[in-house]
Amino acid sequence: MSAVIDSHGHAHDDHGGEDHGHPSGLMRWVSTTNHKDIGTLYLWFSFIMFLTGGVMALTIRAELWQPGIQIVQPEFFNQMTTYHGIIMVFGAIMPAFVGFANWQIPLMIGAPDMAFPRMNNWSFWLLPVAAILLVSSLAMGGAGVGWTMYAPLTTQAGPGMDLLIFAVHILGMSSIMGSINIVTTILNMRAPGMTLMKMPMFVWTWLITAYLLIAVMPVLAGAVTMTLTDRHFGTSFFNAAGGGDPVLYQHIFWFFGHPEVYIIAIPAFGVVSQVIPAFSRKPLFGYASMVYATSSIAILSFIVWAHHMYTTGMPVAGQLYFMYATMLIAVPTGVKVFNWVATMWKGSLSFETPMLFALGFLFLFTLGGFTGLVLSMTPVDVPLHDTYYVVAHFHYVMVAGALFSAMSGIYFWLPKWTGKMYDETLGKWHFWLSLIFFNVTFFVQHFLGLAGMPRRIPDYNPQFTEFNEISSIGAFGFGLSQLLFLYIVLKCIRSGEKAPQKPWDGADTLEWTHLPTPVPYHTFENPPTVK
């Protein structure tokens, strides 16, 4: 064996002849071990899933345009709701942020790549497997069980349910592998001088998120495994006849599910924490308290899960405990919101597209957080639970929160990744259209919920017609606006103007200060020294 680590950080056994042994064409992407390639794969995958989940959302909204059953049958409607939720959460938002992590973490901490490049490749290439399983699940009759997959409805569902369960297993594997890689990279691959408390906020948020993922994905895997054995092997986890309890499923699911919503939110916080200081030309206010607040959110997220279960009839002491614990999360989240505003205070603000999306995030995420607080009050949640108020709440935190933040991050780093500038005017159009249509879609859903319209129904009483129409109009507008986004990205890649090394004068992390634009394929083979 003549393997040596060469100046590109590559081992060369005996394939001297090839160009660094890199396959080209499709095989380049299939076998790549480069964090930038893998990041790109993640981002495109997530965008395709976003469109898929979006088309499902539009199916839902089209059916809900008018009372009566018009375009899809109830069974199929339930499947649309289910796959929309699962695809958006596990297929669109989570992979999008893993894509950011892959691209940015090595660049931001001065590492040559991720700690385990081959495993990194597998984390990604598990996702298409999961996607195929989801599609075949739908083809095999689907399972209209909700993204929460509550037992015992899942016990009744057909073979599509088994494929759905396996899809969740594979997604879990992917997340766990990806997260272990991220944690290891952050803990072990920082450039000299890059102490933990000097890491960019985005890196911190991913360290915390990865920890959450490793902690809760196995629990979800356990929950769906129990569902699988209840379905086929006669176990009684969720069957009262055998001494089990359907509510047990909910406890296990939400023990995963609540941290999951922060898994979605925390990297979004990270992106915004890079963008706001850059466009305020002022350091992030309260860096240390940001780190502590984010960690507190992560820790608290493990002990509040049953706020999704106020109507299951748990003892009143339990309800009180979960109510208080849930409310407490407003404190660290508030710290973050205040810090962002204080970062802007007395800054020198400019409003390019990334900043606009970050501000949209800040404003609307907070609004969603406030409705979360309303829901956390048990007596108020009882009439609101499983109504459109909840749907409105979580789209505010997940679409205007996580998705807007992802958009902000894409616009922010696109020049660095592609070496070209996007079209600023179109970017602004994209923002304003998204902002307006988003609110048209989801603001009115609060009223529907307050008036008592349950979620996951394909048809409703005419008293709800008006707001549903407004919401459907908004949804189609919002969807079309995202096609504009696709156009902007493609245009940037094909014919954007050349971007300078540091297009944003307020940006100060390593990828802007130490690396040319576009970032070369191999970076930081000689680690930078951070003062």
Next chain:
Amino acid sequence: MTSKIGLKVASVVTALYSGVATAAYQLNFSRGATRLTEDIYDLHNLMMWIITVIFCAVFGVMFYSVYAHRKSVGHKAAQFHENTAVELAWTIVPFFILIAMAIPATKTLLEVRDASNPDVTVKVTGYQWKWGYDYIKGEGEGVAFLANLSTPHDQIYGSETKGEHYLLETDRHLVLPVGKKIRILATAADVIHAWFVPDLGVKQDAIPGFVRDTWFRAEREGIFRGQCAELCGKDHGFMPIVVEVVSAEKYTAWVAETKKAMAAAADDPDKKWVLADFKVRGEKVYGSICVTCHQANGQGIKGAFPALDGSKVVKGPKSGQIDVVLNGRPNTAMAAFGKQLSDTDIAAAITFTRNSWSNSTGEVVQPSEVKAARK
């Protein structure tokens, strides 16, 4: 199209401005018909006020900054990046605001959960997809019935105009006395459902194999509508709840009448039926119970519900089919109808399926055979 949208937007704006909550543009909870719904209404409003104030304060600062600290007006960035006093303040102050919110919430919650000393207790059972009611204690004890959606198929799928209570109407109402404490014991036979009536301030998950309780005391008479609020399969959107709250006298009269009707309708399980009559009877049962899954044409829904037309079980020995219908099939939507229906109804439905569509066994399944098959 545009003008229609314009109109819509305009009307919403008007509704928002005038603050009038018309039925179509209801913007807040309804005050409901119980003291607790009033409490919840007030609690929610209180929260909304606090939140609005905080929201305006935070974003007032932000938008001021957006306005005044723009680069385009030449504002230079300060470089401060921490301030322990401020940071402590905005950690501690919200904490106290939360306590201020938690106190009234706790008070209301303790009342909501106090189901002691009810006047009437009703057991509510969720089935796919209808509700069953059993009056098990208090005046009316012994009354029991199923309540099905009564909105006609044509209103849902067809062009027929939709009525005012479209999807929120049932063939039988849950009748209850005004001013009395009603305890609801919720359970389910197949999957989880939730019994939700907004104006009565109740939502209780109905969990198969467990009994969970909630209660309400309606302060005024009236008809209150709600629907199932937990995803329970295909017709989750089609299992409404209608509660009719009446005066004490009317309630007493209703109980007497219902009991009489129940006694009259009780079938003699030993009666011998002939095919023609029994098929008519069976068609009714099939049309209200089996049809949601197996469909009117007996073809079922491919992939989810098997066709009964031509089914081996239906054309096979009677005992096999009686067993399926009485005891259901575990882990499928095919429930044990033995728990819901009388021997006569089951026998009638089976007889109907065995002699409809292309099935023509010519056999009559007698109620006594079903009775014998029950364990």
Next chain:
Amino acid sequence: MSHAAPTHNYYLPQPAAYPIVGSTALLLMTVGAAMWFNGYAFGPWSVLAGAAIMVYMMALWFGKVISESEGGLYTDRVDLSYRWSMSWFIFSEVMFFAGFFGALFYARTLSVPDLSSIDNKLLWPDFAASWPTSGPYFTDPFTPMAAWGVPALNTCLLLTSGVTLTIAHWALKENKRGLLNFWLFATICLGVLFLGFQAFEYSHAYSELNLKLTTGIYGTTFYMLTGFHGFHVTVGTIMLICIWVRCLKGHFKPDHHFAFEGVAWYWHFVDVVWLMLFVVVYWL
């Protein structure tokens, strides 16, 4: 090609096709399993094919890793990465078991007692809560598994295996290869013995105690917890066999043997899980 001196000492592998092969294998396995459970004849074959591909892929991938390791490519930094990652992986396993232990605690302290509460008398008039139970509806009588027979013996076996493994590790660090090979082999034997006893225990339970996977919540939690543990012991034993073969081939150095340590951590983790199982599943 210039074989320049490394400028930073982190080994970055070349592009590899193992992952996509592994993904294909998983696709075959999962689709196959789903079809199998629903009675399609090709299901088992698909699972088998997937598993074969998976084993083949893992043999290649791990073979590659071993050769890289023995080729001296893994510097201390890389070694540290492996340590972090193995720790986090074991943490994820802990959480997986936590889910199932949680289910057991929930059933014992909440759902079973609740099923015999006053309100639930409406549904299950004759059910009296006690543990173990097969629930209010499944009334087929069964005998619970006793703690102080085979399970206690198995506890001793596993605890002993932890000791023998530690001796082997000590021998490796002292570079006493003979002792290393012997004690590692002893550990493997103990692992296999454990599995043998567990298989015996299961067949005893099925044939004599009428204790089955379908025996309500007791059977469910009993088999699922001990079953997943047994599966982990199996995997651990295979891992032990792999490093044993490597030891026989002369792999590992006194100061560089992460693979050995990783397996040892895993084995101890499995050991600790067993202790908890013994206490809460068999004993209490």
